[in-house]
Amino acid sequence: MLHIGCHLSSSKGFLAMGKTALSIGADTFQFFTRNPRGGKAKAVKPEDAAALNALMQEHNFAPILAHAPYTMNPCAADEKLLEFAQMVMEGDLAMLEYVPGNMYNFHPGSHVKQGVEAGVEQISRALRAALEPGYPVQVCLETMAGKGTEVGGNFREIRMILDAVGSREVGVCLDTCHVYDGGYDLVRNLDGVLETFDREIGLDRLWALHLNDSKNPFGSHKDRHEKIGQGSLGVEAFRAIVNHPVLHGLPMILETPNDLPGYAREIALLRGMEKQI
Ligand code: FE
Numbered sequence: 001m002l003h004i005g006c007h008l009s010s011s012k013g014f015l016a017m018g019k020t021a022l023s024i025g026a027d028t029f030q031f032f033t034r035n036p037r038g039g040k041a042k043a044v045k046p047e048d049a050a051a052l053n054a055l056m057q058e059h060n061f062a063p064i065l066a067h068a069p070y071t072m073n074p075c076a077a078d079e080k081l082l083e084f085a086q087m088v089m090e091g092d093l094a095m096l097e098y099v100p101g102n103m104y105n106f107h108p109g110s111h112v113k114q115g116v117e118a119g120v121e122q123i124s125r126a127l128r129a130a131l132e133p134g135y136p137v138q139v140c141l142e143t144m145a146g147k148g149t150e151v152g153g154n155f156r157e158i159r160m161i162l163d164a165v166g167s168r169e170v171g172v173c174l175d176t177c178h179v180y181d182g183g184y185d186l187v188r189n190l191d192g193v194l195e196t197f198d199r200e201i202g203l204d205r206l207w208a209l210h211l212n213d214s215k216n217p218f219g220s221h222k223d224r225h226e227k228i229g230q231g232s233l234g235v236e237a238f239r240a241i242v243n244h245p246v247l248h249g250l251p252m253i254l255e256t257p258n259d260l261p262g263y264a265r266e267i268a269l270l271r272g273m274e275k276q277i
């Protein structure tokens with residue numbers, strides 16, 4: 001069973017997102033925990049969260065992803081930015097107690113010339129502190145395209161963070177646009193990329209996928225998402241991904257440049273490509 005959905009606006013609350021997901025053929029979705037460029041978290045209405053939990057259960061949803069804002073940089077050099085990152089991470093995880101059993105996804109951040117090792121150290125310290133209370137949430141590090149001083153642009157750096165955190169509660173969300181831009185050839189060698197992932201991180205840590213085509217060529221380190229089938233990955237790459245036994249059952253989230261009808265079409269396209277055995 002393919003579990004697929006897309007990024008949705010959280011402006012109308014939890015239940016509204018669940019209903020929107022159903023209306024476009026999705027059985028999972030992703031939302032920003034707060035304004036993507038930062039800012040305050042919205043107050044959660046417990047009855048709204050409870051209504052989503054019930055709806056997800058009734059319709060056999062896969063776990064949903066709460067995405068941290070892009071401005072959260074847990075390996076910033078600036079003290080104020082670090083404090084902000086810690087506050088956001090802890091606040092978001094606490095908020096997710098209202099929707100237990102789901103995932104929190106974030107970009108490892110940019111080390112801003114402090115070096116990868118220092119970045120990894122800072123990220124793991126922030127995560128360890130944030131996980132301390134023990135929330136019912138799986139935390140995912142997102143694989144990045146390796147733009148600028150981004151940490152997590154290759155599997156080795158993700159592994160370094162996981163090792164430094166030392167917790168089984170942290171896994172990985174693989175973004176297809178990011179890893180293709182980052183130099184992992186999902187198009188010509190999906191099996192090889194997954195073998196490399198297994199060797200360097202471990203497939204038991206692969207918990208979710210972001211499905212995005214890329215506006216840029218292989219290895220460009222750019223990170224510009226394109227609609228499914230209209231970029232450099234192409235539609236056949238996604239046919240292979242939705243049918244790959246290793247990826248079977250993982251929540252797959254579209255972050256393509258689309259409105260809702262566009263997302264509905266992409267979900268139908270990908271569901272249509274899933275081979276019925
Ligand atoms: Fe992301």
Ligand code: FE
Nearest residue numbers: 142175210255
């Ligand atoms: Fe992504």
Ligand code: ZN
Nearest residue numbers: 177178223225
């Ligand atoms: Zn991206």
